[in-house]
Amino acid sequence: MNQNQSSLYKKDQFLVIIEAAVEYFIALCVTSTFLTAILNEMNVSASLQGIISAITSLACCVQLVAVFGVKKTYPCKRWVSILNLLNQLLFVILYCIPMVDLSKELKIAIFIGTLLLAYACQHYLTPSRVNWQMNLIEDNRRGIFTANKEIVSLISGMLFSQGAGILLDYFKAKGDMTTCFIIFAVTITVLSLLHLALMLMIKEPKPEKPIPPKSFREICTAVFGSPELRRVILFDALFAISGVSLHFSAVYLTQTFHMTYTYITAIAILHSLFRAVVSRYLGRLADRKSWAYMLRICMFVLAAGYVVFCFCSPTNAFWLYPVFSLCYAFSLGGSNAGRTNLCLDYVSHEDRRYVLGIQHAISGVLAFVVTLLASLLVEVVEQNGNRVFGISVYPQQILFGISAVMILGLAFFFLPKLKKPARVTETDTDTP
Secondary structure (H helix, E strand, O other), X not given: OOHHHHHOOHHHHHHHHXXXXXXXXHXXXXXXXXXXXXXXXXXXXXXXXXXXXXXXXXXXXXXXXXXXXXXOOOOOHHXXXXXXXXXXXHHHHHHHHHHOOOOHHHHHHHXXXXXXXXXXXXXXXXXXXXXXXXXXXXXXXXXXXXXXXXXXXXXHHXXXXXXXXXXXXXXXXXXXXXHHHHHHHHHHXXXXXXXXXXXXXXXXXXXXXXXXXXXXXXXXXXXXXXXXXXXXXXXXXXXXXXXXXHHHHHXXXXXXXXXXXXXXXXXXXXXXXXXXXHHHHHHHHHHHOOHHHHHHHHHHHHHHHHHHHHOOOOXXXXXXXXXXXXXXXXXXXXXXXXXXXXXXXXXOHHHHHHHHHHHHHHHHHHHHHHHHHHHHXXXXXXXXXXXXXXXXXXXXXXXXXXXXXXXXXXXXXXXXXXXXXXXXXXXXXXXX
């Protein structure tokens, strides 16, 4: 994309930023903390909650269906927007499940099925949506654009998040979670309709020439033919596995440390502020150096955060948890966008959808399998009175210790060379 073409999409780039902020409000309503509130209301165990929170990872495998099933890459805006609406309305159902007069086991089964279907819809559309919206942005401006988008979402989402946390604590104290869940359900519905309208307003760039669908062999060659790209995919999968401990953190904070939702969301505001501050710097760093260079810095800080969480206990968590949250915020300021854009650095425009879909599917499935194993560890340690070899320890502390070791290993040994790669094809260069 050249400079003149990019100027045609300035309004659409602005709409993408606003659309991302509205979507972020919806995502906040179904983050681990708020899902924990629903699951706590249904008396779900900590180990099972960890597995349920990892369903988002398992649903990534649906991207494989999208990669091989979606033959027509243009236009995609209409079906992507409608499927995205369905995904968000399924989140509404999650808040209705505790209010239904059914057995606990059946409620849990419906909850898992609904959550899995919701994220299956989301992951099916993700490769096409990312390709659509990234084609609105010049390659050498993806870092700063992504940072600006995150800043708007984070700052606007802070008050929303704090209000949601206060709401949860208020109705929990009253013993009236039904009214609370109804408010959340209505809020998500309204935001979903607004989000649909915004998506339909964003233009979809038309390819200069039709892109024919690839055969199975051609897709596999595009994804696994390059040794650099194979390394990126392996790195992404191992990075996803290293974060398995995070699936068990929300229930740990509420049930073990007895933190209020208001306090957790207050720390989330601090988290968002710091992430907003560093994301623009990290985006510029990625554009100037490389995504790999920026990611390595984020990973060192993330490892430090994991180590801090290892030492969290009911006596010190009130002040150690914010330290972890700041380290995690710094990491997310670059790693979320960095993992996707690192991949885009090594692949041509026409192959982005295939590569991203397969990469996310591999990472998601492996992360879910490891989460199942981690849940067994959590259950065994808890049944043993939180003792291992006679030492008093919480299972989450063990998991965060493993995560710290893994992320350091990745930063030192698995991250691709710290060099900004040449574009894969001439169509990826910015011509005058």
